[in-house]
Amino acid sequence: MKFEAARRRKFAAGDQYTSRRGNTEMSDWLHNLSVLWMALTIFAFTYLLAILVFAGVTILSTKGRTASFKSVSPGMLPVLGIIFGLFVAFTAAQVWSDSDRASAAVSREASSLRAVILLAGGLPPEQETRLRSLVREYVEQTVTVEWPMMARNAASLRVEPPALAEVLQLVVSVSAQGAGQQTAQREIIAALQSALDARRQRIIVSRSEVNPVKWLCLYLQAICELLVIALVHCDNRLGSAIAMGLFATGAATSVLLIVTHDRPFTGQISIGPAPLLQIIPEKTAN
Structure with a gap:
Protein backbone atom coordinates (compact mmCIF):
# COMPACT_ATOMS: atom_id res chain seq x y z
CA MET A 1 0.00 0.00 0.00
CA LYS A 2 2.85 2.38 0.78
CA PHE A 3 4.38 1.59 -2.59
CA GLU A 4 1.11 2.33 -4.41
CA ALA A 5 0.65 5.57 -2.46
CA ALA A 6 4.15 6.66 -3.45
CA ARG A 7 3.41 5.90 -7.08
CA ARG A 8 0.22 7.97 -6.95
CA ARG A 9 2.11 10.90 -5.43
CA LYS A 10 4.67 10.57 -8.20
CA PHE A 11 1.90 10.48 -10.80
CA ALA A 12 0.34 13.63 -9.34
CA ALA A 13 3.54 15.57 -8.63
CA GLY A 14 6.21 14.00 -10.80
CA ASP A 15 5.63 16.49 -13.63
CA GLN A 16 5.64 19.64 -11.51
CA TYR A 17 9.07 20.56 -12.82
CA THR A 18 7.84 20.07 -16.36
CA SER A 19 4.77 22.13 -15.48
CA ARG A 20 6.84 25.01 -14.12
CA ARG A 21 9.00 24.90 -17.21
CA GLY A 22 5.92 24.84 -19.43
CA ASN A 23 4.52 27.91 -17.69
CA THR A 24 7.54 29.91 -18.80
CA GLU A 25 6.64 29.55 -22.46
CA MET A 26 5.83 32.87 -24.05
CA SER A 27 2.60 31.73 -25.64
CA ASP A 28 1.00 30.38 -22.44
CA TRP A 29 -0.47 33.69 -21.40
CA LEU A 30 -2.13 34.19 -24.79
CA HIS A 31 -3.68 30.72 -24.97
CA ASN A 32 -5.08 31.06 -21.46
CA LEU A 33 -6.93 34.28 -22.24
CA SER A 34 -10.66 34.30 -22.86
CA VAL A 35 -11.70 34.47 -26.49
CA LEU A 36 -12.65 38.15 -26.11
CA TRP A 37 -9.30 39.21 -24.67
CA MET A 38 -7.46 36.98 -27.11
CA ALA A 39 -9.28 38.67 -29.98
CA LEU A 40 -8.48 42.14 -28.62
CA THR A 41 -4.80 41.22 -28.26
CA ILE A 42 -4.43 39.72 -31.73
CA PHE A 43 -6.36 42.49 -33.47
CA ALA A 44 -4.41 45.18 -31.59
CA PHE A 45 -1.07 43.61 -32.54
CA THR A 46 -2.06 43.19 -36.20
CA TYR A 47 -3.43 46.73 -36.45
CA LEU A 48 -0.23 48.02 -34.83
CA LEU A 49 1.81 46.34 -37.57
CA ALA A 50 -0.44 47.89 -40.22
CA ILE A 51 -0.12 51.34 -38.62
CA LEU A 52 3.67 51.07 -38.48
CA VAL A 53 3.86 50.07 -42.14
CA PHE A 54 1.44 52.83 -43.14
CA ALA A 55 3.36 55.45 -41.13
CA GLY A 56 6.71 54.34 -42.50
CA VAL A 57 5.59 54.48 -46.13
CA THR A 58 3.84 57.80 -45.54
CA ILE A 59 6.97 59.36 -44.07
CA LEU A 60 9.15 58.10 -46.91
CA SER A 61 6.66 59.10 -49.62
CA THR A 62 8.27 62.37 -50.65
CA LYS A 63 7.86 63.82 -54.12
CA GLY A 64 11.08 62.19 -55.23
CA ARG A 65 10.09 58.73 -53.97
CA THR A 66 6.39 58.61 -54.86
CA ALA A 67 7.10 57.71 -58.48
CA SER A 68 9.44 54.93 -57.39
CA PHE A 69 6.88 53.56 -54.93
CA LYS A 70 4.15 53.70 -57.58
CA SER A 71 6.32 51.66 -59.91
CA VAL A 72 5.66 48.62 -57.74
CA SER A 73 3.30 46.46 -59.76
CA PRO A 74 -0.24 46.05 -58.34
CA GLY A 75 -0.05 42.52 -59.72
CA MET A 76 1.99 41.59 -56.65
CA LEU A 77 -1.07 42.04 -54.42
CA PRO A 78 -3.00 38.93 -55.51
CA VAL A 79 0.18 36.84 -55.59
CA LEU A 80 1.14 37.76 -52.04
CA GLY A 81 -2.48 37.37 -50.93
CA ILE A 82 -2.62 33.85 -52.35
CA ILE A 83 0.63 32.91 -50.62
CA PHE A 84 -0.70 34.29 -47.33
CA GLY A 85 -3.91 32.31 -47.81
CA LEU A 86 -1.89 29.13 -48.39
CA PHE A 87 0.08 29.76 -45.20
CA VAL A 88 -3.18 30.12 -43.29
CA ALA A 89 -4.64 26.98 -44.89
CA PHE A 90 -1.59 24.83 -44.12
CA THR A 91 -1.44 26.06 -40.53
CA ALA A 92 -5.16 25.59 -40.01
CA ALA A 93 -4.98 22.05 -41.46
CA GLN A 94 -2.51 21.07 -38.72
CA VAL A 95 -4.71 22.61 -36.03
CA TRP A 96 -7.89 20.87 -37.23
CA SER A 97 -6.04 17.55 -37.50
CA ASP A 98 -4.70 17.84 -33.93
CA SER A 99 -8.14 18.75 -32.64
CA ASP A 100 -9.74 15.75 -34.35
CA ARG A 101 -7.03 13.43 -33.03
CA ALA A 102 -7.46 14.75 -29.50
CA SER A 103 -11.23 14.34 -29.57
CA ALA A 104 -10.92 10.83 -31.00
CA THR A 144 -8.34 16.76 -11.52
CA VAL A 145 -4.60 16.33 -12.11
CA GLU A 146 -3.76 15.29 -15.65
CA TRP A 147 -6.21 17.57 -17.48
CA PRO A 148 -4.80 20.78 -15.93
CA MET A 149 -1.31 19.53 -16.82
CA MET A 150 -2.35 19.04 -20.43
CA ALA A 151 -3.81 22.55 -20.43
CA ARG A 152 -0.37 23.82 -19.39
CA ASN A 153 1.30 21.69 -22.06
CA ALA A 154 3.06 19.85 -19.22
CA ALA A 155 1.63 16.31 -19.15
CA SER A 156 4.21 13.55 -19.43
CA LEU A 157 4.31 9.89 -20.40
CA ARG A 158 7.17 9.11 -18.04
CA VAL A 159 4.88 7.81 -15.29
CA GLU A 160 2.08 5.35 -15.98
CA PRO A 161 -1.30 5.91 -14.26
CA PRO A 162 -1.10 3.86 -11.03
CA ALA A 163 -4.83 3.06 -10.94
CA LEU A 164 -4.88 1.47 -14.41
CA ALA A 165 -1.62 -0.35 -13.71
CA GLU A 166 -3.22 -1.81 -10.59
CA VAL A 167 -6.34 -2.77 -12.57
CA LEU A 168 -4.16 -4.61 -15.06
CA GLN A 169 -2.33 -6.43 -12.26
CA LEU A 170 -5.64 -7.26 -10.61
CA VAL A 171 -7.15 -8.76 -13.76
CA VAL A 172 -4.04 -10.75 -14.61
CA SER A 173 -3.91 -12.18 -11.07
CA VAL A 174 -7.51 -13.40 -11.16
CA SER A 175 -7.79 -17.19 -11.34
CA ALA A 176 -10.44 -17.48 -14.03
CA GLN A 177 -12.99 -20.22 -13.47
CA GLY A 178 -14.84 -21.28 -16.55
CA ALA A 179 -14.86 -20.04 -20.13
CA GLY A 180 -16.94 -16.98 -19.23
CA GLN A 181 -14.42 -15.54 -16.79
CA GLN A 182 -11.55 -16.39 -19.12
CA THR A 183 -13.22 -14.45 -21.93
CA ALA A 184 -14.00 -11.53 -19.64
CA GLN A 185 -10.41 -11.49 -18.39
CA ARG A 186 -9.01 -11.49 -21.93
CA GLU A 187 -11.37 -8.75 -23.14
CA ILE A 188 -10.68 -6.55 -20.09
CA ILE A 189 -6.95 -6.74 -20.73
CA ALA A 190 -7.49 -5.76 -24.38
CA ALA A 191 -9.75 -2.85 -23.35
CA LEU A 192 -7.17 -1.65 -20.81
CA GLN A 193 -4.45 -1.72 -23.44
CA SER A 194 -6.70 0.33 -25.72
CA ALA A 195 -7.37 2.84 -22.92
CA LEU A 196 -3.65 3.19 -22.19
CA ASP A 197 -2.88 3.71 -25.87
CA ALA A 198 -5.63 6.34 -26.12
CA ARG A 199 -4.18 8.10 -23.08
CA ARG A 200 -0.75 8.15 -24.72
CA GLN A 201 -2.24 9.65 -27.88
CA ARG A 202 -4.13 12.23 -25.81
CA ILE A 203 -0.99 13.39 -24.03
CA ILE A 204 1.06 13.47 -27.22
CA VAL A 205 -1.55 15.62 -28.96
CA SER A 206 -1.78 17.90 -25.92
CA ARG A 207 1.83 18.92 -26.57
CA SER A 208 1.23 19.84 -30.21
CA GLU A 209 0.96 23.48 -31.25
CA VAL A 210 1.88 25.79 -34.10
CA ASN A 211 5.60 26.43 -33.72
CA PRO A 212 7.08 29.96 -33.64
CA VAL A 213 8.65 29.60 -37.09
CA LYS A 214 5.22 29.15 -38.69
CA TRP A 215 3.85 32.17 -36.84
CA LEU A 216 6.86 34.24 -37.90
CA CYS A 217 6.45 33.25 -41.55
CA LEU A 218 2.72 33.96 -41.43
CA TYR A 219 3.18 37.46 -40.05
CA LEU A 220 6.12 38.23 -42.34
CA GLN A 221 3.91 37.36 -45.29
CA ALA A 222 1.17 39.62 -43.89
CA ILE A 223 3.69 42.47 -43.51
CA CYS A 224 4.79 42.01 -47.13
CA GLU A 225 1.18 42.28 -48.28
CA LEU A 226 0.60 45.38 -46.15
CA LEU A 227 3.78 46.95 -47.49
CA VAL A 228 2.80 46.41 -51.11
CA ILE A 229 -0.68 47.84 -50.44
CA ALA A 230 0.91 50.94 -48.89
CA LEU A 231 3.36 51.37 -51.79
CA VAL A 232 0.74 50.92 -54.52
CA HIS A 233 -1.57 53.46 -52.86
CA CYS A 234 1.12 55.80 -51.53
CA ASP A 235 -0.46 58.79 -53.35
CA ASN A 236 -3.89 58.11 -51.80
CA ARG A 237 -3.58 57.90 -48.04
CA LEU A 238 -7.27 57.33 -47.36
CA GLY A 239 -7.51 54.54 -49.90
CA SER A 240 -4.29 53.01 -48.56
CA ALA A 241 -5.57 53.14 -44.97
CA ILE A 242 -8.87 51.51 -45.93
CA ALA A 243 -7.21 48.72 -47.94
CA MET A 244 -4.63 48.03 -45.24
CA GLY A 245 -7.30 48.06 -42.54
CA LEU A 246 -9.38 45.50 -44.41
CA PHE A 247 -6.45 43.19 -44.99
CA ALA A 248 -5.29 43.54 -41.37
CA THR A 249 -8.80 42.64 -40.21
CA GLY A 250 -8.84 39.51 -42.37
CA ALA A 251 -5.36 38.50 -41.24
CA ALA A 252 -6.22 39.01 -37.56
CA THR A 253 -9.43 37.01 -37.95
CA SER A 254 -7.50 34.11 -39.49
CA VAL A 255 -4.89 34.19 -36.72
CA LEU A 256 -7.59 34.33 -34.03
CA LEU A 257 -9.32 31.27 -35.49
CA ILE A 258 -6.06 29.32 -35.45
CA VAL A 259 -4.92 30.42 -31.98
CA THR A 260 -8.24 29.56 -30.31
CA HIS A 261 -7.87 25.97 -31.54
CA ASP A 262 -4.07 25.77 -31.49
CA ARG A 263 -3.86 23.71 -28.30
CA PRO A 264 -6.69 21.15 -28.11
CA PHE A 265 -6.78 21.08 -24.29
CA THR A 266 -5.98 24.73 -23.52
CA GLY A 267 -8.15 27.82 -23.44
CA GLN A 268 -11.82 28.68 -23.40
CA ILE A 269 -12.46 26.57 -26.52
CA SER A 270 -10.91 23.25 -25.58
CA ILE A 271 -11.70 19.56 -25.33
CA GLY A 272 -12.98 18.68 -21.87
CA PRO A 273 -13.14 15.39 -19.93
CA ALA A 274 -16.92 15.04 -20.32
CA PRO A 275 -16.74 11.61 -22.06
CA LEU A 276 -14.70 10.23 -19.15
CA LEU A 277 -16.99 11.74 -16.53
CA GLN A 278 -20.00 10.14 -18.22
CA ILE A 279 -18.64 6.61 -17.78
CA ILE A 280 -17.36 7.02 -14.23
CA PRO A 281 -18.66 4.16 -12.06
CA GLU A 282 -20.86 4.88 -9.09
CA LYS A 283 -19.30 4.47 -5.69
CA THR A 284 -20.02 1.11 -4.16
CA ALA A 285 -21.60 1.22 -0.72
CA ASN A 286 -19.38 -0.18 2.00
Missing part, protein backbone atom coordinates in the same frame (compact mmCIF):
# COMPACT_ATOMS: atom_id res chain seq x y z
CA ALA A 105 -8.39 9.84 -28.33
CA VAL A 106 -10.63 11.03 -25.49
CA SER A 107 -13.64 9.22 -26.95
CA ARG A 108 -11.67 5.99 -27.45
CA GLU A 109 -10.30 6.16 -23.91
CA ALA A 110 -13.80 6.61 -22.50
CA SER A 111 -15.21 3.78 -24.64
CA SER A 112 -12.42 1.42 -23.58
CA LEU A 113 -12.92 2.18 -19.90
CA ARG A 114 -16.66 1.72 -20.30
CA ALA A 115 -15.99 -1.70 -21.79
CA VAL A 116 -13.78 -2.53 -18.79
CA ILE A 117 -16.59 -1.58 -16.40
CA LEU A 118 -19.15 -3.66 -18.27
CA LEU A 119 -16.87 -6.69 -18.61
CA ALA A 120 -16.03 -6.53 -14.91
CA GLY A 121 -19.38 -8.20 -14.29
CA GLY A 122 -17.81 -11.45 -15.48
CA LEU A 123 -15.26 -11.41 -12.66
CA PRO A 124 -15.77 -12.57 -9.05
CA PRO A 125 -17.71 -9.97 -7.00
CA GLU A 126 -14.72 -8.90 -4.88
CA GLN A 127 -12.50 -8.27 -7.91
CA GLU A 128 -15.36 -6.52 -9.73
CA THR A 129 -15.86 -4.08 -6.85
CA ARG A 130 -12.15 -3.37 -6.64
CA LEU A 131 -11.88 -2.90 -10.39
CA ARG A 132 -14.75 -0.42 -10.54
CA SER A 133 -13.22 1.52 -7.64
CA LEU A 134 -9.86 1.73 -9.42
CA VAL A 135 -11.42 2.90 -12.68
CA ARG A 136 -13.29 5.59 -10.78
CA GLU A 137 -10.05 6.62 -9.08
CA TYR A 138 -8.28 6.81 -12.46
CA VAL A 139 -10.97 8.99 -13.99
CA GLU A 140 -10.99 11.35 -11.01
CA GLN A 141 -7.19 11.58 -11.06
CA THR A 142 -7.20 12.23 -14.79
CA VAL A 143 -9.79 14.99 -14.55
Whole structure:
Protein backbone atom coordinates (compact mmCIF):
# COMPACT_ATOMS: atom_id res chain seq x y z
CA MET A 1 0.00 0.00 0.00
CA LYS A 2 2.85 2.38 0.78
CA PHE A 3 4.38 1.59 -2.59
CA GLU A 4 1.11 2.33 -4.41
CA ALA A 5 0.65 5.57 -2.46
CA ALA A 6 4.15 6.66 -3.45
CA ARG A 7 3.41 5.90 -7.08
CA ARG A 8 0.22 7.97 -6.95
CA ARG A 9 2.11 10.90 -5.43
CA LYS A 10 4.67 10.57 -8.20
CA PHE A 11 1.90 10.48 -10.80
CA ALA A 12 0.34 13.63 -9.34
CA ALA A 13 3.54 15.57 -8.63
CA GLY A 14 6.21 14.00 -10.80
CA ASP A 15 5.63 16.49 -13.63
CA GLN A 16 5.64 19.64 -11.51
CA TYR A 17 9.07 20.56 -12.82
CA THR A 18 7.84 20.07 -16.36
CA SER A 19 4.77 22.13 -15.48
CA ARG A 20 6.84 25.01 -14.12
CA ARG A 21 9.00 24.90 -17.21
CA GLY A 22 5.92 24.84 -19.43
CA ASN A 23 4.52 27.91 -17.69
CA THR A 24 7.54 29.91 -18.80
CA GLU A 25 6.64 29.55 -22.46
CA MET A 26 5.83 32.87 -24.05
CA SER A 27 2.60 31.73 -25.64
CA ASP A 28 1.00 30.38 -22.44
CA TRP A 29 -0.47 33.69 -21.40
CA LEU A 30 -2.13 34.19 -24.79
CA HIS A 31 -3.68 30.72 -24.97
CA ASN A 32 -5.08 31.06 -21.46
CA LEU A 33 -6.93 34.28 -22.24
CA SER A 34 -10.66 34.30 -22.86
CA VAL A 35 -11.70 34.47 -26.49
CA LEU A 36 -12.65 38.15 -26.11
CA TRP A 37 -9.30 39.21 -24.67
CA MET A 38 -7.46 36.98 -27.11
CA ALA A 39 -9.28 38.67 -29.98
CA LEU A 40 -8.48 42.14 -28.62
CA THR A 41 -4.80 41.22 -28.26
CA ILE A 42 -4.43 39.72 -31.73
CA PHE A 43 -6.36 42.49 -33.47
CA ALA A 44 -4.41 45.18 -31.59
CA PHE A 45 -1.07 43.61 -32.54
CA THR A 46 -2.06 43.19 -36.20
CA TYR A 47 -3.43 46.73 -36.45
CA LEU A 48 -0.23 48.02 -34.83
CA LEU A 49 1.81 46.34 -37.57
CA ALA A 50 -0.44 47.89 -40.22
CA ILE A 51 -0.12 51.34 -38.62
CA LEU A 52 3.67 51.07 -38.48
CA VAL A 53 3.86 50.07 -42.14
CA PHE A 54 1.44 52.83 -43.14
CA ALA A 55 3.36 55.45 -41.13
CA GLY A 56 6.71 54.34 -42.50
CA VAL A 57 5.59 54.48 -46.13
CA THR A 58 3.84 57.80 -45.54
CA ILE A 59 6.97 59.36 -44.07
CA LEU A 60 9.15 58.10 -46.91
CA SER A 61 6.66 59.10 -49.62
CA THR A 62 8.27 62.37 -50.65
CA LYS A 63 7.86 63.82 -54.12
CA GLY A 64 11.08 62.19 -55.23
CA ARG A 65 10.09 58.73 -53.97
CA THR A 66 6.39 58.61 -54.86
CA ALA A 67 7.10 57.71 -58.48
CA SER A 68 9.44 54.93 -57.39
CA PHE A 69 6.88 53.56 -54.93
CA LYS A 70 4.15 53.70 -57.58
CA SER A 71 6.32 51.66 -59.91
CA VAL A 72 5.66 48.62 -57.74
CA SER A 73 3.30 46.46 -59.76
CA PRO A 74 -0.24 46.05 -58.34
CA GLY A 75 -0.05 42.52 -59.72
CA MET A 76 1.99 41.59 -56.65
CA LEU A 77 -1.07 42.04 -54.42
CA PRO A 78 -3.00 38.93 -55.51
CA VAL A 79 0.18 36.84 -55.59
CA LEU A 80 1.14 37.76 -52.04
CA GLY A 81 -2.48 37.37 -50.93
CA ILE A 82 -2.62 33.85 -52.35
CA ILE A 83 0.63 32.91 -50.62
CA PHE A 84 -0.70 34.29 -47.33
CA GLY A 85 -3.91 32.31 -47.81
CA LEU A 86 -1.89 29.13 -48.39
CA PHE A 87 0.08 29.76 -45.20
CA VAL A 88 -3.18 30.12 -43.29
CA ALA A 89 -4.64 26.98 -44.89
CA PHE A 90 -1.59 24.83 -44.12
CA THR A 91 -1.44 26.06 -40.53
CA ALA A 92 -5.16 25.59 -40.01
CA ALA A 93 -4.98 22.05 -41.46
CA GLN A 94 -2.51 21.07 -38.72
CA VAL A 95 -4.71 22.61 -36.03
CA TRP A 96 -7.89 20.87 -37.23
CA SER A 97 -6.04 17.55 -37.50
CA ASP A 98 -4.70 17.84 -33.93
CA SER A 99 -8.14 18.75 -32.64
CA ASP A 100 -9.74 15.75 -34.35
CA ARG A 101 -7.03 13.43 -33.03
CA ALA A 102 -7.46 14.75 -29.50
CA SER A 103 -11.23 14.34 -29.57
CA ALA A 104 -10.92 10.83 -31.00
CA ALA A 105 -8.39 9.84 -28.33
CA VAL A 106 -10.63 11.03 -25.49
CA SER A 107 -13.64 9.22 -26.95
CA ARG A 108 -11.67 5.99 -27.45
CA GLU A 109 -10.30 6.16 -23.91
CA ALA A 110 -13.80 6.61 -22.50
CA SER A 111 -15.21 3.78 -24.64
CA SER A 112 -12.42 1.42 -23.58
CA LEU A 113 -12.92 2.18 -19.90
CA ARG A 114 -16.66 1.72 -20.30
CA ALA A 115 -15.99 -1.70 -21.79
CA VAL A 116 -13.78 -2.53 -18.79
CA ILE A 117 -16.59 -1.58 -16.40
CA LEU A 118 -19.15 -3.66 -18.27
CA LEU A 119 -16.87 -6.69 -18.61
CA ALA A 120 -16.03 -6.53 -14.91
CA GLY A 121 -19.38 -8.20 -14.29
CA GLY A 122 -17.81 -11.45 -15.48
CA LEU A 123 -15.26 -11.41 -12.66
CA PRO A 124 -15.77 -12.57 -9.05
CA PRO A 125 -17.71 -9.97 -7.00
CA GLU A 126 -14.72 -8.90 -4.88
CA GLN A 127 -12.50 -8.27 -7.91
CA GLU A 128 -15.36 -6.52 -9.73
CA THR A 129 -15.86 -4.08 -6.85
CA ARG A 130 -12.15 -3.37 -6.64
CA LEU A 131 -11.88 -2.90 -10.39
CA ARG A 132 -14.75 -0.42 -10.54
CA SER A 133 -13.22 1.52 -7.64
CA LEU A 134 -9.86 1.73 -9.42
CA VAL A 135 -11.42 2.90 -12.68
CA ARG A 136 -13.29 5.59 -10.78
CA GLU A 137 -10.05 6.62 -9.08
CA TYR A 138 -8.28 6.81 -12.46
CA VAL A 139 -10.97 8.99 -13.99
CA GLU A 140 -10.99 11.35 -11.01
CA GLN A 141 -7.19 11.58 -11.06
CA THR A 142 -7.20 12.23 -14.79
CA VAL A 143 -9.79 14.99 -14.55
CA THR A 144 -8.34 16.76 -11.52
CA VAL A 145 -4.60 16.33 -12.11
CA GLU A 146 -3.76 15.29 -15.65
CA TRP A 147 -6.21 17.57 -17.48
CA PRO A 148 -4.80 20.78 -15.93
CA MET A 149 -1.31 19.53 -16.82
CA MET A 150 -2.35 19.04 -20.43
CA ALA A 151 -3.81 22.55 -20.43
CA ARG A 152 -0.37 23.82 -19.39
CA ASN A 153 1.30 21.69 -22.06
CA ALA A 154 3.06 19.85 -19.22
CA ALA A 155 1.63 16.31 -19.15
CA SER A 156 4.21 13.55 -19.43
CA LEU A 157 4.31 9.89 -20.40
CA ARG A 158 7.17 9.11 -18.04
CA VAL A 159 4.88 7.81 -15.29
CA GLU A 160 2.08 5.35 -15.98
CA PRO A 161 -1.30 5.91 -14.26
CA PRO A 162 -1.10 3.86 -11.03
CA ALA A 163 -4.83 3.06 -10.94
CA LEU A 164 -4.88 1.47 -14.41
CA ALA A 165 -1.62 -0.35 -13.71
CA GLU A 166 -3.22 -1.81 -10.59
CA VAL A 167 -6.34 -2.77 -12.57
CA LEU A 168 -4.16 -4.61 -15.06
CA GLN A 169 -2.33 -6.43 -12.26
CA LEU A 170 -5.64 -7.26 -10.61
CA VAL A 171 -7.15 -8.76 -13.76
CA VAL A 172 -4.04 -10.75 -14.61
CA SER A 173 -3.91 -12.18 -11.07
CA VAL A 174 -7.51 -13.40 -11.16
CA SER A 175 -7.79 -17.19 -11.34
CA ALA A 176 -10.44 -17.48 -14.03
CA GLN A 177 -12.99 -20.22 -13.47
CA GLY A 178 -14.84 -21.28 -16.55
CA ALA A 179 -14.86 -20.04 -20.13
CA GLY A 180 -16.94 -16.98 -19.23
CA GLN A 181 -14.42 -15.54 -16.79
CA GLN A 182 -11.55 -16.39 -19.12
CA THR A 183 -13.22 -14.45 -21.93
CA ALA A 184 -14.00 -11.53 -19.64
CA GLN A 185 -10.41 -11.49 -18.39
CA ARG A 186 -9.01 -11.49 -21.93
CA GLU A 187 -11.37 -8.75 -23.14
CA ILE A 188 -10.68 -6.55 -20.09
CA ILE A 189 -6.95 -6.74 -20.73
CA ALA A 190 -7.49 -5.76 -24.38
CA ALA A 191 -9.75 -2.85 -23.35
CA LEU A 192 -7.17 -1.65 -20.81
CA GLN A 193 -4.45 -1.72 -23.44
CA SER A 194 -6.70 0.33 -25.72
CA ALA A 195 -7.37 2.84 -22.92
CA LEU A 196 -3.65 3.19 -22.19
CA ASP A 197 -2.88 3.71 -25.87
CA ALA A 198 -5.63 6.34 -26.12
CA ARG A 199 -4.18 8.10 -23.08
CA ARG A 200 -0.75 8.15 -24.72
CA GLN A 201 -2.24 9.65 -27.88
CA ARG A 202 -4.13 12.23 -25.81
CA ILE A 203 -0.99 13.39 -24.03
CA ILE A 204 1.06 13.47 -27.22
CA VAL A 205 -1.55 15.62 -28.96
CA SER A 206 -1.78 17.90 -25.92
CA ARG A 207 1.83 18.92 -26.57
CA SER A 208 1.23 19.84 -30.21
CA GLU A 209 0.96 23.48 -31.25
CA VAL A 210 1.88 25.79 -34.10
CA ASN A 211 5.60 26.43 -33.72
CA PRO A 212 7.08 29.96 -33.64
CA VAL A 213 8.65 29.60 -37.09
CA LYS A 214 5.22 29.15 -38.69
CA TRP A 215 3.85 32.17 -36.84
CA LEU A 216 6.86 34.24 -37.90
CA CYS A 217 6.45 33.25 -41.55
CA LEU A 218 2.72 33.96 -41.43
CA TYR A 219 3.18 37.46 -40.05
CA LEU A 220 6.12 38.23 -42.34
CA GLN A 221 3.91 37.36 -45.29
CA ALA A 222 1.17 39.62 -43.89
CA ILE A 223 3.69 42.47 -43.51
CA CYS A 224 4.79 42.01 -47.13
CA GLU A 225 1.18 42.28 -48.28
CA LEU A 226 0.60 45.38 -46.15
CA LEU A 227 3.78 46.95 -47.49
CA VAL A 228 2.80 46.41 -51.11
CA ILE A 229 -0.68 47.84 -50.44
CA ALA A 230 0.91 50.94 -48.89
CA LEU A 231 3.36 51.37 -51.79
CA VAL A 232 0.74 50.92 -54.52
CA HIS A 233 -1.57 53.46 -52.86
CA CYS A 234 1.12 55.80 -51.53
CA ASP A 235 -0.46 58.79 -53.35
CA ASN A 236 -3.89 58.11 -51.80
CA ARG A 237 -3.58 57.90 -48.04
CA LEU A 238 -7.27 57.33 -47.36
CA GLY A 239 -7.51 54.54 -49.90
CA SER A 240 -4.29 53.01 -48.56
CA ALA A 241 -5.57 53.14 -44.97
CA ILE A 242 -8.87 51.51 -45.93
CA ALA A 243 -7.21 48.72 -47.94
CA MET A 244 -4.63 48.03 -45.24
CA GLY A 245 -7.30 48.06 -42.54
CA LEU A 246 -9.38 45.50 -44.41
CA PHE A 247 -6.45 43.19 -44.99
CA ALA A 248 -5.29 43.54 -41.37
CA THR A 249 -8.80 42.64 -40.21
CA GLY A 250 -8.84 39.51 -42.37
CA ALA A 251 -5.36 38.50 -41.24
CA ALA A 252 -6.22 39.01 -37.56
CA THR A 253 -9.43 37.01 -37.95
CA SER A 254 -7.50 34.11 -39.49
CA VAL A 255 -4.89 34.19 -36.72
CA LEU A 256 -7.59 34.33 -34.03
CA LEU A 257 -9.32 31.27 -35.49
CA ILE A 258 -6.06 29.32 -35.45
CA VAL A 259 -4.92 30.42 -31.98
CA THR A 260 -8.24 29.56 -30.31
CA HIS A 261 -7.87 25.97 -31.54
CA ASP A 262 -4.07 25.77 -31.49
CA ARG A 263 -3.86 23.71 -28.30
CA PRO A 264 -6.69 21.15 -28.11
CA PHE A 265 -6.78 21.08 -24.29
CA THR A 266 -5.98 24.73 -23.52
CA GLY A 267 -8.15 27.82 -23.44
CA GLN A 268 -11.82 28.68 -23.40
CA ILE A 269 -12.46 26.57 -26.52
CA SER A 270 -10.91 23.25 -25.58
CA ILE A 271 -11.70 19.56 -25.33
CA GLY A 272 -12.98 18.68 -21.87
CA PRO A 273 -13.14 15.39 -19.93
CA ALA A 274 -16.92 15.04 -20.32
CA PRO A 275 -16.74 11.61 -22.06
CA LEU A 276 -14.70 10.23 -19.15
CA LEU A 277 -16.99 11.74 -16.53
CA GLN A 278 -20.00 10.14 -18.22
CA ILE A 279 -18.64 6.61 -17.78
CA ILE A 280 -17.36 7.02 -14.23
CA PRO A 281 -18.66 4.16 -12.06
CA GLU A 282 -20.86 4.88 -9.09
CA LYS A 283 -19.30 4.47 -5.69
CA THR A 284 -20.02 1.11 -4.16
CA ALA A 285 -21.60 1.22 -0.72
CA ASN A 286 -19.38 -0.18 2.00
